[in-house]
Amino acid sequence: MSRVFIRSLAAACLGLVFAASAKADDYPSRPVRVIVPFAPGGINDILARTVSAQLSERLGKQFVVENKTGAGGIVGSELVAKSAPDGHTLLIVSIAHAVNPALYKLPYDSLNAFAPIAIFASSPNALAIHPDVPAKTLKEFVALAKSKPGDIQYGSGGVGGSPHLGMELFKLVAGVDLTHVPFRGAGPAIIDVSGGHTKAIMATVTTLAPHVRNGKLRALAVSGKTRSRVLPDVPTMDEGGVPGYEAGNWIGLAAPAGTPPAIVARLNKEIAEIQDSADFRQKADADGADIVKYTPAEFADFMERELEKWSRVVKEAHIKAE
Known part of the structure; x- marks a missing residue:
């Protein structure tokens, strides 16, 4: 290989580095659309608006949140997957x-059509039962369920949601057979379990906390790696005797595949600093969410593991989209 060629190659590579850096320095050059593929009001939307408002201030251009709902998040995701990979x-x-991906035939590749930027937070669920159920602990509940395969019914806010999937993962890890009763939202499910009809429920810790505190439900475990600030006396699944269990919703930000790494890195850095702000922490705390900081590479690895885990759960639990 000639020295001239090597010098030319080095110059070209250096030019690419400078070009990428220039793109990051000039970014954003116009308002940025932040697509939330669900309706306003949930934690996804709340944290999206919190981060977007601060990015607007920090980067000098508006980050505009748009709710593009439909097909369980597919409509909004497809819009971004087919957008220009320029960070806007x-x-x-x-x-x-x-x-x-495990429930639908998608018009995009969930893993390869996107460039993960940063994860904002994770929001754990809790497993609770009606007080009349003869189980004071998670171990006792598992033993009871094993003694009556399929007899214990559990409610959730609907098929395919984080609580439903979390309970199906619990069944697989704990080796129990419970019968799913889906409702149209967590509220009706809680009413049914509080009335003693269905006997168990999995829902977000903030949704269940008031009913646990007033004695209408008994919380047995939370689904995260650590205990929840919202229900600090409730053990984790691991502490309760179901090791290897971790599940819950998580919220993050991604760009179309091919977005310059320098732009991805800059957004990741800005978001990490936003996560330390009082406003962001207040919003996360209000939902019982735990702040999580990943590099883009770590977030990409996490997403790949999540895709594999939930694909297995959907397949083994025979879950079908409704």
Whole structure:
């Protein structure tokens, strides 16, 4: 290989580095669309708006949140997957992003059509039962369920949601057989379990906490790696005797595949600093969410593991989209 060629190659590579750096320095050059593929009001939307408002201030251009709903998040995700990879159209991703490939035939590749930027937070669920169920602990509940395969019914806010999938993962890890009763939302499910009809429920810790505190439900475990600030006296699944269990919703940001790494890195850096702000922490705390900081590479690895995990759960639990 000639020295001239080597010098030319080195110059070309250096030019690419400078070009990428220039793109990051000039970014954003116009308003940025932040697509939330779900309706306003949930934690995905709340954290998206919190981060977008601060990115607007920090980067000097508006980051405009748009709710593009439909087909369990597919409509908004497809819009971003087919957008120009220049950092000016971004996508809020969550557990639905990892579950949808197992439930639907998608018009995009959930893993390869996107460049993960940063994860904002994770939001754990809790497993609770009606107080009349003869189980004071998670171990006792598992033993009871094993003694009556299929007899214990559990409610959730609907098929394919984080609580439903979390309970199906619990069944696989704990080796129990429970019967799913889906409702149209967590509220009706809680009413049914509080009335003693269905006997168990999995829902977000903030949704269940008031009913646990007033004695209408008994919380047995939370689904995260650590205990929840919202229900600090409730053990994790691991502490309760179901090791290797971890599940819950998570919220992050992604861009179309091919977005310059320098732009991805800059957004990741800005978001990490935003996560330390009082406003962001207040919003996360209000939903019982735990702040999570990943590099883009770590987030990509996490998303791949989530896709594999939930694909297995959907397949083994025979879950079908409704």
